[in-house]
Amino acid sequence: MSVVIPCAPKAEFLAETLRSVAEQTHQDWEVVLVLDGECEQNRAAARTLPDDRVQVHLTPAPRSGPAVGRNIGLEAAKHDLVAFLDADDLCLPDRLAHQVAVLEQRPGLGMVGSWARKIDPSGQVVGEMHSAIGPEVARTMLLFNCLITSTVVVRKELAAEAGGFDPRCVRLEDYDLWLRVMARADGDVLPEELVGYRVHPDQYSRGALMGPQTKLLRRSKQALAKRIGVSGLGVAARHAAWLGVQVAHRRW
Template structure:
C-alpha cells in the first residue's frame, strides 16, 4: 500500500480560497491522506471550510497568537502530522488530482530522498492559467538552491522525521522560512523535483510572499547555504558569490 500523507495548510483569517484548496485535496487519486489545518487566528469562515471534509480526515489547530506567521503555523502542523510523509500546501493554492500519488511514488522508490517538489501552473484568482513555473530537476536542484529558491512551498513533500531533526521552520527567517528549511534538509539528504505540473500556484495582490525579504534573516540563510554547499562540494567562495548575486536581485527588486 502507498504511504499515507499529512497535508499541512497554514491559514490566515478569512482565506477566500481555502474551500477550493481543501476540495483539491479531497479529489486526490491517492486517498490515504489527512489535512492538518493551522489557523493563524480564530476564524469561523475557515472553520466552516474545514467542516466540508470528514471529521476523521482533518485536524484543526490554532497558533498561540494571531498572525504568528506561516513558519509557526507550519511547525505546529509538522508536529501534529500523524504520517511520515508531510506535504505542504498554502491556503490559496491547488493540488492537481495526481499530486500526492506521483510524489509518494518518488519518495518510496528513492529512500535517500529527503524532499521532493514539482513544477507548477501559475493561476490567477479565478483559477485561470496565466503561466508555468518550471525549475531545475535532479542534481541541479541542490546547486540551483545555492543561488535562488527553485522549490515552491506548495509543491514540497518532506519526510517528517528529517524535517524535525533539522529544526523545522525558523520563524526568524521571515518570508524565507521555506527556503531556509529546504536548504537545511538538503544539507542532510538529496532533494529533487518531479517535472510535472502538480500544483496550481495562485498569484494575487494579497499573497504573503510579496513582502520584504532583506534583513537579519539573510545571514541565517547564508549559513544554511554553506551547510548544503559543503555536502555537495561547492567552495566557500562559490557560496559567497552566489549569495551576493541573490542579495543583488533582492535589492534590484526592492525587497527590503
C-alpha cells in the same frame, strides 16, 4: 500523507483548496489546518471534510506567521510524509500519488517538489512555473530558491531533525528549511505541473527583507555546499548574487 495548510483569517480560496486535496487519486491523506487567528469561515470550510480526515489547530497568537503555523502542522502530522500547501493554492489530482511513489522508490530522497501552473482567482491557467530538476536542484538552491513551497513533500523525521521552520527568517523560512534538509539528504523536483499556484492581488509575496535572516540563510547554504562539494568561495559568490537580486526587487 499529511497535508499541512497554514491559513490566515477569512481565506477566500480555502474551500477550493481543501476540495483539491479531497479529490486526490491517492486517498491515504489527512489535512492539518493551522489557523493563524480564529475564524468561523475557515472552520466551516474545514467541516466540509470528514472529521477523521482533518485536524484544526490555532497558532498561539494571531498573525504568528507561516513559519509558526507550518511548525505546528509538522509536529501534529500523523504520517511520515508531509506535504505543504498554501490556503489559496490547489493540488492537481495526481499530486500526492506521484510524489509518494517517488519517495517510496528513492529512500535516499529527503524531499521532493514539482513544477506548477500559475492560476488566476477564477482558477484559469495564466502561466507556468518550471525550475531545475535532478542534480541541478541543489546547486540552484545555492543561488536562489527553486522550490515552490506548495509543491513540497518532505519526510517528517528529516524536517524535524533539521529544526523545522525558523521564524527569524521572515519571508525566507521555507528557503532556509529546504537548504537545511538538503544538507542532510537529496532533494529533487518532478518535471510535472502538480500544483496550481494562485496569483491574485492579496497574495502575500514580496521580496525578502534584509537583515539578520540573510546571515542565517548563508549559514544554511554553507551546510548544503559542504555536502555537495561546493567551495566556500563559491557559496559567497552565489549568496552575494542573491543579495543583489533582493536589493533590486525590494519594496521600500
